[in-house]
Amino acid sequence: MKTTSLYSTSGKLWKSIALTLPMFLLTFVFITGGKPDFSSSSAIFSFVVTFIFFNTLFFLMLYTGKTDRFRAIGFIAMALFFALVFIVNLVKMRGSMSFSNENLLSCEIPFCHIVTTMIIIPIVLTKSIIFPGSILTGFASIASMLVIVIGISLALGRGFCSWGCFYGGWDDGTSRILRRPVIKNVNPNWRWFSFAFLLIIALSAAITLTPTYCSWFCPFKTVTEYEKITNFDTLMKTIVFVSLFLSLVIILPVLTRKRIQCGTFCPMGALMSFTNKINPFEVTIDKEKCNDCKKCIRTCPTFSMVEPGLSKGRPEITCMKCGKCIDECSQNAISYHIRGTPSGKAFTAARTLFLYPAFTLLVVFAGGNIQYGIVLLIRFFSTGSFM
Amino acid sequence: MKKTLSIIGYIWAVLCLLLIPITFMGNNAFASMLAKLPFMKVNPIYSGGEVDRTVNHAGFKTTINKPVFEALIGESSKGFVQVKWTGDKMLPPIINDTIDYDNNGIRDFIIHIDTHTGKTELTPLDSHVLSLNISSKVKDSWLARINLLNPAK
Known part of the structure; x- marks a missing residue:
């Protein structure tokens, strides 16, 4: 038996529209970057499509009371369009997806948020950043990305992994391909591996003064940039990252319906877990409403819902606030909550206050990429080339 | 006490709501400030x-x-x-x-x-x-x- 929704916007058209209006402004600002480009028909078309896409998703979240169902659409689209735009830009700038010695020696490598896990110990001990990027200039400079990581950590904690990470959409998407998992009962303790791996990566990077995860383990090199294959060493690295992409991002998520890369391997995810403790938004479980069906445990894509958590009334520290368990709970026992506020009350306020920053983050990272990605697709289908 | 905690919680949440747009809109200014810190140099x-x-x-x-x-x-x-x-x-x-x-x-x-x-x-x-x-x-x-x-x- 399905109970009525927790949220007072659910099924209320005008209330949902009214709450979507501020998102109109935010999406306009962040999709256009404050400088609308209506110079061509494809630019206007891509802007309109992107603008409608995001505001429809946000409206549907409010109107239906479902979070993950609509978040996932935007999140997966972000990952796909980010890869498309990033690769096309690289090929335009460098002529290929690979970076050369010249790029490394010129310190022109874009700084990705995952590198944060490897620079902390060297910053303390050597007072410098162990990455061949630019501190302040160029695309994805180190200072700019660190500001973003700090801001998001304070605002959303590990919510970043389900609302802002431009890689996460890959295994979020592949984990939804099959309706039922082929591999069931994966031990949830695998989630602690990411913490062990974080420790290994942080220490190995400090000892060798090399961003070891980027050099050897990042599966997403397959869909972004990688070191040019010039010797046996770079060939081995390529084999490793392609194998990791196929296994952790494609095959295992498809078979388990879990976000294996994000939930068990990503060192940045492990680091972001700690920031869950320093921001106001959390997911809570009402033990009185819970009928112990354990659907949330089976559904959680990151092994964050476990039996001890159910009895404590909250998921594990690794929760990415995707909202999947909230959507699936037929008893309305799980909800977003703001720390300090009374439990079991003001569900709509807590959820809406979480959705605004979380969805804005999604729009910031995805908006420009989806808009430009549409322009690229139009160009490709009309001329046969992305260039 | 509960009411005070509740008010603090909501204020905190609203601040976080503002933090995301501020982080991105003020990114250049914040990044410039961060870049001035002594450890912000490439090894x-x-x-x-x-x-x-x-x-x-x-x-x-x-x-x-x-x-x-x-x-x-x-x-x-x-x-x-x-x-x-x-x-x-x-x-x-x-x-x-x-x-x-x-x-x-x-x-x-x-x-x-x-x-x-x-x-x-x-x-x-x-x-x-x-x-x-x-x-x-x-x-x-x-x-x-x-x-x-x-x-x-």
Whole structure:
């Protein structure tokens, strides 16, 4: 038996529209970057499509009371369009997806948020950043990305992994391909591996003064940039990252319906877990409403819902606030909550206050990429080339 | 007390709501401030180290950096020195240079670079000079890193 929704916007058209209006402004600002480009028909078309896409998703979240169902659409689209735009830009700038010695020696490598896990110990001990990027200039400079990581950590904690990470959409998407998992009962303790791996990566990077995860383990090199294959060493690295992409991002998520890369391997995810403790938004479980069906445990894509958590009334520290368990709970026992506020009350306020920053983050990272990605697709289908 | 906590919780949540737009809209300003912090510099292993001196030749100049012996704590027993050649107008087809990397008046190595093919030959003249690490064109210059033993170790 399905109970009525927790949220007072659910099924209320005008209330949902009214709450979507501020998102109109935010999406306009962040999709256009404050400088609308209506110079061509494809630019206007891509802007309109992107603008409608995001505001429809946000409206549907409010109107239906479902979070993950609509978040996932935007999140997966972000990952796909980010890869498309990033690769096309690289090929335009460098002529290929690979970076050369010249790029490394010129310190022109874009700084990705995952590198944060490897620079902390060297910053303390050597007072410098162990990455061949630019501190302040160029695309994805180190200072700019660190500001973003700090801001998001304070605002959303590990919510970043389900609302802002431009890689996460890959295994979020592949984990939804099959309706039922082929591999069931994966031990949830695998989630602690990411913490062990974080420790290994942080220490190995400090000892060798090399961003070891980027050099050897990042599966997403397959869909972004990688070191040019010039010797046996770079060939081995390529084999490793392609194998990791196929296994952790494609095959295992498809078979388990879990976000294996994000939930068990990503060192940045492990680091972001700690920031869950320093921001106001959390997911809570009402033990009185819970009928112990354990659907949330089976559904959680990151092994964050476990039996001890159910009895404590909250998921594990690794929760990415995707909202999947909230959507699936037929008893309305799980909800977003703001720390300090009374439990079991003001569900709509807590959820809406979480959705605004979380969805804005999604729009910031995805908006420009989806808009430009549409322009690229139009160009490709009309001329046969992305260039 | 419960009401106070509740008010603090909502204020905190509203601040977080504002934090995301502020983070991105003010990114340039915040990044500039962050970049001024003393640890915000690229490690010499990647930047090549500080410039030590520049030597002018007919048609090109040689920039020699300070040797880099970076380690997590203290200095490493091995490192490198980065040398860069920049042409007045364009890079000479052949670079043949003798380098005294530690500026002690004694030549340390001879390097021969064919800038068309990239073929680089290193002749060590000092026991601390080990081998060629990398030799590559970088924008309008040619850059080489030569592996060294740390004399202090």
